[in-house]
Amino acid sequence: MSESIIYLDNAATSWPKPPSVHEAMERCLREAAANPGRGSHRMAVQASRVLFEGRKQLAKLFRVANPNDIAFTLNTTHSLNIAIQGWLRPGDHVIATSLEHNSIRRPLEALKRKIGIEITYVEPDIVGAVRAASVEEAIRPNTTLIAVTHSSNLLGTITPIGEIGEVARRRGVKLLVDAAQSAGVLDIDVEAMGIDMLAFPGHKGLMGPQGTGGLYLHPELEVEPLMQGGTGSSSESPEQPHTRPDRYEAGTPNTVGIAGLTAGVRFILEQSTEKIHRRESELTRALLEGLGSVEGVVLLGPGVEVERTAIVSFLIEGADPALTAFDLDKQYGIAVRAGFHCTPLGHRTVGTTATGAVRVSPGYFTTESDIVSMIEATKELARAYGKSHR
The missing domain is CATH 3.90.1150.10 (Aspartate Aminotransferase, domain 1)
Structure with a gap:
């Protein structure tokens, strides 16, 4: 069926993938399928290199100064949950828009029920255009986060992230961007655009496999981890390490998937x-x-x-x-x-x-x-x- 299908569902998952993605994943399975960071033998070391190379390529794509400020996740939803649940506290006010995917809306609504955060959903116009001025008008004294999609997964409308980022910096509010429909397609510069947290998928515009994604966190931002567990580092401590990216990567990662994601990002960088x-x-x-x-x-x-x-x-x-x-x-x-x-x-x-x-x-x-x-x-x-x- 896949040979004859006309695939027009790339907003869900991109297909087909560049041949280099298939090749990288097969090579990783053959040569580097051990646990990264959990041993000193050659396969474990090679697996660690796979992860670091992936961070390097993503840092290059998003203009991130330190690759270790990028944590690998399962998908954009996982990334957004780390950011939202790890940053917001009781009584905080957050601004989103009515274009948000449930990956932003549901964690926000859950925190509203559980700890009493306040939420304002800014309304765009009928074609989905969001004005930075409308976002600024919604800021309150207790606003600590603006969480917005870079591009609507329903309308394709592009949000003026740079303008909103300028508002966020000027008003002392953190900016979380959902790049599910923009990573690998639109130019993203986290510093120039004022992005404090960037959640992105590996399986859409970055041409990688499903089960891969990431979260960029500004180096001065302290976010509580969503999960606690094994990291291969500071194993003697009962607490999750503070070292990045280990703090946000508990458990064995999808090394093979990340090898494919890295190949996809290389393809993006080569094509532009x-x-x-x-x-x-x-x-x-x-x-x-x-x-x-x-x-x-x-x-x-x-x-x-x-x-x-x-x-x-x-x-x-x-x-x-x-x-x-x-x-x-x-x-x-x-x-x-x-x-x-x-x-x-x-x-x-x-x-x-x-x-x-x-x-x-x-x-x-x-x-x-x-x-x-x-x-x-x-x-x-x-x-x-x-x-x-x-």
Whole structure:
């Protein structure tokens, strides 16, 4: 099936991966599959090198001065939970937006119930644009965190992180950025953009495998670890070590996955985020123009003239989005995603709470013919749905 599928679900997990990712993971399984930091034999040392090389490549991509300020995690959700639960305290006020994924909203709401934090969700406009001024207006004396997505996983709208970072620094508030849809696609400079914490996945724009991700923490930021356990360092102490990255990496890491992630990041650095974003923008523009010309299709998010990441969500009037996605797969071999995309407040913002939407997300390896096939399939489905409702 994978050989014939037209894969347009890259916002969930990118596919296919560069061949170098497959090769790196197989090589690691053969040569460095021991426990890193837990022994002095040659395989353990080589495994440690795999992890450090991954940190180095990520630090280069995100302009992080010290690679040890990057902790490996399972995914963006894991990273966000470390940041949110490790930073916020009873009585703190946090600012988020209604575009947030449940990976931000649910930990925040849980802390609201458990320890009494306060939350303000800033509303963007109908196409998902967030204004830095609106974020600043929401700051209170007890505001300690701004937690925002870099790009909406529903609309592709890009949040002005640099502007919000300037507000955060000026007002003495920490900034946590969810880079689930931007890492590897948009240029990210943690220092220049004022980012104190950056949560990112390995399995999306960074071209790595599932079960990989990371969290950058500003060197002057002290965040409590989410988990306690073995690190291979300071084993004689009953307390979690304060040394980074050990403090946030309890337990045996996914060394093989990180080897693949490192190869993916190298691929990104070789191609450049500028080239990748330009390529994906061309495909997205063609998709927007094509779907926009289909009778009965309602597009969500900004217009074709506005820069966005490669995410296009839409509805066919009178059709259940779940049925549309099912038919695209069954009849045309096209993989998309339908539903609420773990962002119910985002659907409330754009008025699709009752239905959800179909999300199409091309990637760097998507072809022009894939986009044409998607547009033509949507035309046929819209026509068929229209006839069935007459």
